[in-house]
Amino acid sequence: MRKWWTIIPLSLLLAGCWDQKSIKDLNLIFGVGIDREEENNLTLTVEIPQENQGTTSGGGGTEGQTMQAAQSLIMSEKGQTVRDVAYKMDRGIDGALDISKLSVLMVGKESAQNDLYSLLDAYFRNPVSPLNAKLLVVDGRADEFFQKDFKGQTLYSDYFFKLIETAEQESAIPVTNMQLACNLLLDEGSDGLIPLISYNEEQRAAEINGSALFNGRSMSGELTAKETSSFLIMVNQAQQELPLTFRVEGGEDISVMVIDSKAKLKVNVPKNGNPTATVSVDMEVQVIEYPPDHLEKEKVVKSLNQQLTEEAEKLFQQTVQKMQEANSDTLGIGRRIIAKDPDAFKKLDWGEVYPDMDIKVETKVKIERTGAVF
Incomplete structure (x- = not known):
C-alpha cells in the first residue's frame, strides 16, 4: 500500500503527450511533382485529397450528410528551392501543409537529367519525410502529368502508387523508394535505376515505360520494361x-x-x-x-x-x-x-x-x- 502513495504523486510529474497535430488542421500531401525551370528555379506541384460533402434528404424531411469519393486539389507554385516554394504555398492555403503521408514523388525527365539529388535534398533532410514513398521519372513535365485526365481516377497519387506496386510485383521495374534511390545516387560504385512513367492519350491512363538509367546523380538513358526485367534477373x-x-x-x-x-x-x-x-x-x-x-x-x-x-x-x-x-x-x-x-x-x-x-x-x-x- 505504501508504494502506491509513492507512485501516484510521481505519476503527476510525467510528461504528457503535447507534441501533436490535429489532422483537421493539416493539408496532407499525397503526391508531389518537381520540375526544374530556367535560372535554377523550380516548379513544385502537390496533390492534396479533399473529401467532398453532399447533402441528402433523410426520412421525415430531415437532411443528412454523405461523404463522396475523395477528390484531388492540385496546386503548383514556382520558387528557388523546394522549401521556398513550400513556404509560399503555406501562405496561400488554409491549414499547414504536411508531407508525412507522401506516397509518390515525381520528377520530370528533363529535370532528372540535371542532378536529381539536388531536387530531393529537402525531403532527405526533413525528419517527417516518408522515405518509403515511391520515386518516379515522368516522360514530360511532372506538373503537366498531374493535370492529365486519368479515366475513372480521382486521387491520382493513390492510382500511381498502386500502378507502381503492380509493376514491381511483375518485375517490370525494380522495387525502389526515396531511401533506396538516395543510396544509389550517392554511391560511387554503382548507379541507380528509377521507374519511368508516361501518359497514354488514347487510353487516358498512366503506363510504365520501363526505367530511367542514372550516371551518378543524373539520368543518362532508358531501359524498356522487358530490358528492366532482364536486368532484375541479372541482379537476382x-x-x-x-x-x-x-x-x-x-x-x-x-x-x-x-x-x-x-x-x-x-x-x-x-x-x-x-x-x-x-x-x-x-x-x-x-x-x-x-x-x-x-x-x-x-x-x-x-x-x-x-x-x-x-x-x-x-x-x-x-x-x-x-x-x-x-x-x-x-x-x-x-x-x-x-x-x-x-x-x-x-x-x-x-x-x-x-x-x-x-x-x-x-x-x-x-x-x-x-x-x-x-
Whole structure:
C-alpha cells in the first residue's frame, strides 16, 4: 500500500503527450511533382485529397450528410528551392501543409537529367519525410502529368502508387523508394535505376515505360520494361513467375514464365589493363503459351531450350550494352572492384573505363514445365 502513495504523486510529474497535430488542421500531401525551370528555379506541384460533402434528404424531411469519393486539389507554385516554394504555398492555403503521408514523388525527365539529388535534398533532410514513398521519372513535365485526365481516377497519387506496386510485383521495374534511390545516387560504385512513367492519350491512363538509367546523380538513358526485367534477373531481384516472350524459329512466338533464376557476377581486375566482367544466368521456365505444341517430344523441347537460351542471351547483352552506352553501372561492377581492390579502383578513371569494358553474359535456359494441354 505504501508504494502506491509513492507512485501516484510521481505519476503527476510525467510528461504528457503535447507534441501533436490535429489532422483537421493539416493539408496532407499525397503526391508531389518537381520540375526544374530556367535560372535554377523550380516548379513544385502537390496533390492534396479533399473529401467532398453532399447533402441528402433523410426520412421525415430531415437532411443528412454523405461523404463522396475523395477528390484531388492540385496546386503548383514556382520558387528557388523546394522549401521556398513550400513556404509560399503555406501562405496561400488554409491549414499547414504536411508531407508525412507522401506516397509518390515525381520528377520530370528533363529535370532528372540535371542532378536529381539536388531536387530531393529537402525531403532527405526533413525528419517527417516518408522515405518509403515511391520515386518516379515522368516522360514530360511532372506538373503537366498531374493535370492529365486519368479515366475513372480521382486521387491520382493513390492510382500511381498502386500502378507502381503492380509493376514491381511483375518485375517490370525494380522495387525502389526515396531511401533506396538516395543510396544509389550517392554511391560511387554503382548507379541507380528509377521507374519511368508516361501518359497514354488514347487510353487516358498512366503506363510504365520501363526505367530511367542514372550516371551518378543524373539520368543518362532508358531501359524498356522487358530490358528492366532482364536486368532484375541479372541482379537476382526478379520476383517469382516473371513472364517473358521470345520469337523462335519459323516466326513463332513462345511465352514462358521464369519459375527460378540464378545469376552470378564475376569481375576480373588484372594488374595491367582494364577490368572485365562476366554475368552467368541460369533460368528454369514454364511454357505458358506455344500454339505449335509438340512439347511432349524431347527433341522439340531440346531445340526450344537452345533457341530460348540464344534469345535470352541477346536480350541480356542488349540490356548491358544500353547500360554501358548510358555510362550507368547499375550492375554494381564498380562496387565489386572497390570491395575487391579499392586501390585499383582509385587508379581507374571509372567514367572512362566502364563504357568500353568487356562485359559478357553467359545464359542457360531450361524448360522445366510444359503446361497442361487438354
